[in-house]
Amino acid sequence: MKISELSDRSGVPIATIKFYLREGLLAPGAALNARESAYDETHLRRLRVIRGLVQVTGASIEQVRQLMAIIEMPGQSAIEVVGRASTALSARQAAASGTPDTQEAEGLLTRLGVSFAAESENLRLLASALELAGQVGLSPSDDQLAVYVQAAREVARADFARVPWDDPQQAAEWAVLGTALYEPISSALRRLAHSELAGRLDQAHPEATPDR
Amino acid sequence: MKISELSDRSGVPIATIKFYLREGLLAPGAALNARESAYDETHLRRLRVIRGLVQVTGASIEQVRQLMAIIEMPGQSAIEVVGRASTALSARQAAASGTPDTQEAEGLLTRLGVSFAAESENLRLLASALELAGQVGLSPSDDQLAVYVQAAREVARADFARVPWDDPQQAAEWAVLGTALYEPISSALRRLAHSELAGRLDQAHPEATPDR
Incomplete structure (x- = not known):
C-alpha cells in the first residue's frame, strides 16, 4: 500500500509517518519509484503500536x-x-x-x-x-x-x-499497551460502579438522605 | 496554631498557604496581633483537602x-x-x-x-x-x-x-479525593498482580518459555 493508504488505515497523519521513518522507528518501504514506496501489514501493525505508546503512555x-x-x-x-x-x-x-x-x-x-x-x-x-x-x-x-x-x-x-x-x-x-490502555477503562468502570451503588443506596435507604 | 505550625503539620509551604489565603480558598485565621493570626483544626483539614485536590487531580x-x-x-x-x-x-x-x-x-x-x-x-x-x-x-x-x-x-x-x-x-x-487517590493504588496493584501471575506461569509452565 502507498503511504496515503497507510495513513488512512492507521489514522496517523502522513507527516507523522514520515517523521517516524526519518527517526528510524518505522522501517522504509519497498521503493516503487523515485518518489513512492510500498508498505505492508507489518508497517501498519508497527505504526499502531507506536501510536498507541505515544498516545496512551505519553512516551x-x-x-x-x-x-x-x-x-x-x-x-x-x-x-x-x-x-x-x-x-x-x-x-x-x-x-x-x-x-x-x-x-x-x-x-x-x-x-x-x-x-x-x-x-x-x-x-x-x-x-x-x-x-x-x-x-x-x-x-x-x-x-x-x-x-x-x-x-x-x-x-x-x-x-x-x-x-x-x-x-x-x-x-x-x-x-x-494493555497495561496502559486498560487502566483508564478500569478507572471509568470503578466510577460507574460508585454511581450505581450510590443510586441504589439512595433508593434503599432514604434515611441516609436526611435533607429531603 | 501559628502559620508555621500549620505549614509543618500539613506539609504545605508557608508561601503556598499565604497564596491560598489571598485567593480566598482558606478562611483567614483569628488575628493575634498586626502580623500574626491563629489557625485551628478546620484550617488544617481544609488545607489537606486543597492540597490533595491540587496534587492528585491536577486541578x-x-x-x-x-x-x-x-x-x-x-x-x-x-x-x-x-x-x-x-x-x-x-x-x-x-x-x-x-x-x-x-x-x-x-x-x-x-x-x-x-x-x-x-x-x-x-x-x-x-x-x-x-x-x-x-x-x-x-x-x-x-x-x-x-x-x-x-x-x-x-x-x-x-x-x-x-x-x-x-x-x-x-x-x-x-x-x-478517594476517587482520585485510589486509582493509582488500584493501577499499581493490578501491575503487581500481573507480575505475580507471570512469575507463577513461568514456574508452572516452563514450556511457555521455549527459548531457554
Missing part, C-alpha cells in the same frame, strides 16, 4: 524506541519479554514520582500475601500512591486493600487469558 | 474553588453531595478527552447489566478509553470486561464501607 520518541527494542529483542520467551516491557513502562512512571519510602508498601503486600520483587518498579508506584493518600489523611485500610488485591488478581487473570502467548513479540505489545 | 485553583463550593453547599445529603462532587471531577477529565461516541460504551454496559445515567460523565470517560483501545487494535472482549465490572463493583463496595456517611461534607471529601 517520548526516545522512550518508544527503547520499548520497541525490548519488545523486538530476539530469542526471548513471551513471559520474559512481557516482564521486561512492563518493567520498562513502570520504571518510566516510577521515575516521575520520585523515590518514595517503600517500607509501608512492602509491609502491606506481605500482610496481604502478595508476592513481589524487592526493588520492583511497581512497588515504587504503589508506595508513591500510598504516600500521597497518607499525606491527605485518607490512607486506605487493610480490609479495603485486601478487596483491591483480590479484584486486581481477577482482572490480571482475565487480561492474561487474552494475551497471544505463542507470539512473544505480540504478547509484549499486548502487555505494554 | 487548577479555579477548579478547586468549584469543587470546594460543591462539597460545602449547605443542606445536601451525603449521597447528593458525593454524586455532585464525583460528577464535577469526572466532567473535568471527560472534557480533556474530547467528545467520544458513547454508543459502543452504552451497548457494552447494557450487555453487562451495569446501570448508568445517559449523558453521564463517567460514560464519556469509558467511551474515550474504549475508543483509544480500539484504535490501537486492542479492544477488550466482553468476557474480559465482565471481570472488570465485577472487580469494580467489589472495590466500590469496599470504598463505600469507609465513607463517613453521617457527615455529608466529609463524605464528599472522601468521594472526590
Whole structure:
C-alpha cells in the first residue's frame, strides 16, 4: 500500500509517518519509484503500536524506541519479554514520582500475601500512591486493600487469558499497551460502579438522605 | 496554631498557604496581633483537602474553588453531595478527552447489566478509553470486561464501607479525593498482580518459555 493508504488505515497523519521513518522507528518501504514506496501489514501493525505508546503512555520518541527494542529483542520467551516491557513502562512512571519510602508498601503486600520483587518498579508506584493518600489523611485500610488485591488478581487473570502467548513479540505489545490502555477503562468502570451503588443506596435507604 | 505550625503539620509551604489565603480558598485565621493570626483544626483539614485536590487531580485553583463550593453547599445529603462532587471531577477529565461516541460504551454496559445515567460523565470517560483501545487494535472482549465490572463493583463496595456517611461534607471529601487517590493504588496493584501471575506461569509452565 502507498503511504496515503497507510495513513488512512492507521489514522496517523502522513507527516507523522514520515517523521517516524526519518527517526528510524518505522522501517522504509519497498521503493516503487523515485518518489513512492510500498508498505505492508507489518508497517501498519508497527505504526499502531507506536501510536498507541505515544498516545496512551505519553512516551517520548526516545522512550518508544527503547520499548520497541525490548519488545523486538530476539530469542526471548513471551513471559520474559512481557516482564521486561512492563518493567520498562513502570520504571518510566516510577521515575516521575520520585523515590518514595517503600517500607509501608512492602509491609502491606506481605500482610496481604502478595508476592513481589524487592526493588520492583511497581512497588515504587504503589508506595508513591500510598504516600500521597497518607499525606491527605485518607490512607486506605487493610480490609479495603485486601478487596483491591483480590479484584486486581481477577482482572490480571482475565487480561492474561487474552494475551497471544505463542507470539512473544505480540504478547509484549499486548502487555505494554494493555497495561496502559486498560487502566483508564478500569478507572471509568470503578466510577460507574460508585454511581450505581450510590443510586441504589439512595433508593434503599432514604434515611441516609436526611435533607429531603 | 501559628502559620508555621500549620505549614509543618500539613506539609504545605508557608508561601503556598499565604497564596491560598489571598485567593480566598482558606478562611483567614483569628488575628493575634498586626502580623500574626491563629489557625485551628478546620484550617488544617481544609488545607489537606486543597492540597490533595491540587496534587492528585491536577486541578487548577479555579477548579478547586468549584469543587470546594460543591462539597460545602449547605443542606445536601451525603449521597447528593458525593454524586455532585464525583460528577464535577469526572466532567473535568471527560472534557480533556474530547467528545467520544458513547454508543459502543452504552451497548457494552447494557450487555453487562451495569446501570448508568445517559449523558453521564463517567460514560464519556469509558467511551474515550474504549475508543483509544480500539484504535490501537486492542479492544477488550466482553468476557474480559465482565471481570472488570465485577472487580469494580467489589472495590466500590469496599470504598463505600469507609465513607463517613453521617457527615455529608466529609463524605464528599472522601468521594472526590478517594476517587482520585485510589486509582493509582488500584493501577499499581493490578501491575503487581500481573507480575505475580507471570512469575507463577513461568514456574508452572516452563514450556511457555521455549527459548531457554
